[in-house]
Amino acid sequence: MKKTPNFLADRICLNVLAHSVENAKDCYEAAEGHVVLGVLSKNYDTDEAAIADMKLYQAATENALSVGLGAGDPNQSQMVSRISGELQPQHVNQVFTGVGTSRATLKQEETVINGLISPTGKVGMVNIATGPLSSQVPAGEVPIETAIALLKDMGGSSVKYFPMKGLAYKDEYEAVAKACAENDFMLEPTGGIDLENFEEIIQIAVDAGVKKIIPHVYSSIIDKETGNTKPKDVKVLYEMMKRVLNQ
Template sequence: MKSFIERAIGGKVLLNIQTRSVEASVQAAELLGKAVFTGVMAKDFPVLEEGVRYIQALQERKVQVSAGLGDGSADQWEKALQLALHTAPLHLNQIFPAAGLSQYALRMQEAPTLVNAMVRPAGQPGIVDIGTGPLSQQTGSARVPVEAALAMMKEAGVQSVKFFPIEGSKRLEEVRAVARAAAKEGMMIEPTGGITPDNAAEIVQVCLDAGVPCIMPHLYGSLKNPETGDLDKRKLEATYRSIMSLFGE
């Protein structure tokens, strides 16, 4: 966790973004340095080798990579893990049921990868849905207290909880409850879904107030330029400025 905090904006915040090109990712890295990660989604690469080559191209340009599923797609969990095993990115997004397995497999390869475990809101602060796998998500009965979910993560060596989809500012009380539980366990939180340059600071503030050691909000579609479909650097800068304002900068 320390290495992640050392990369963070204000010592606390990392931004997870998505681009459509290596050059856009390089521009983001030049702007925010180690405080930004580019997400590469397994869903976007039907052929595994193509995804591996793309991640390697980013890494060659010193871009920090976060391998992921793609819209939380449960059926992509194994491909996401394979991407990580082939490229050793610094970060991997994973479904709750496969997070421990993924972290262990990467640790055995001596990869530096930090793996998160994705849980979903259950509509009640303090309760989360851990059924984010291809089978468990169909049961509709995998809701547990957030404290129990985090305890299971820690038992499996997982240090970060991804909370998706939070629907922007709609579920702030649920975000607050997860953040408070994560703070007690010394875990990172990754709020995801509907985060924009306009509401990012508000969501980050909720997590900061809870006392978590590190926060990684995911901003994907909201940072795109509608004309190019790629990253809009101005929107990224606006997000950065709004978050830095929380630290008096």
């Protein structure tokens, strides 16, 4: 599997959506390679179409591909696993219950696979019932430490904490960051992150001691007319990342 020069080496790596191959290249350059580009499986009718198109993104960005579900849609879980096995991307987004399948399909340990867990309104507790069936029943609330251990058991690399709604769950997010640091696990804050709250969100994770942080910044930096993620905003976020790390 071809690696990007910065993805696994850096403490913070952006995750933004790519609307086209050209948009992916522009964003990759704006972040000087410190980014993975999300392409959503939900946008494709078949595995074959997704694989053919995503290979173009891989070629244009040194395989800085993040295979996405599509707004955390649990019904995309199996498709993500299937196409990731073929593509061998740098990064895979999964619902909690899909992590083991993705790792088994990839047949290697290098690709970062996140597992989606959600806020519960209770500090230290998270909802792991994010799969196709489990998301339709009452929440499965467990201590964050338990969720991390389960993800490790399944071959997961990181917690995808979604939907955060920016800093609406700040106290809960701080507890998640602390647990990720104490258990040597990556953290991917996701949902409602924008140019105003980005720096505080990554600062919380850095202060907690998280070893690798992959913030997802999506709709807030997308041009509503073109659908493209704005490279100039990606550059602003990258400058914020450098500022936090160089303090």
